[in-house]
Amino acid sequence: MSSIVPPDLKFTxxxxxxxxxxxxxxxxxxxxxxxxxxxxVFVELPAVGRRVQAGEACAIVESVKTASDIYSPVSxxxxxxxxxxxxxxxxxxLEPYAGGWFYKVRLNQPSELGxxxxxxxxxxxxQG
Numbered sequence: 210m211s212s213i214v215p216p217d218l219k220f221t222x223x224x225x226x227x228x229x230x231x232x233x234x235x236x237x238x239x240x241x242x243x244x245x246x247x248x249x250v251f252v253e254l255p256a257v258g259r260r261v262q263a264g265e266a267c268a269i270v271e272s273v274k275t276a277s278d279i280y281s282p283v284s285x286x287x288x289x290x291x292x293x294x295x296x297x298x299x300x301x302x303l304e305p306y307a308g309g310w311f312y313k314v315r316l317n318q319p320s321e322l323g324x325x326x327x328x329x330x331x332x333x334x335x336q337g
Contacts, residue, residue: 220331
């Protein structure tokens, strides 16, 4: 099955996606990642106000198969979390790029975005 890779997002090698919106970003896991995890049954989100560093584990997603850390693609302050995932973690499977987002971060080092993968680079990674 071919995974969806939206062209307007940036990606990490560890399968997180980033949607840039001004000085903040929304973070979630990719369609490929949710397929690999299978049925998501629990999500632990970072606290609003927490300061995260790029590459730091800051959330957890659990599926019927495994538990996985979610790594922050960028450094900054957590502005908002997707509370809908607490009651309905299956949104990660159903809408990985829409209703299944995890949290939003105010960027404190916008240059970190340059180290993320383009959609084409990420697509090549998961196909290869």
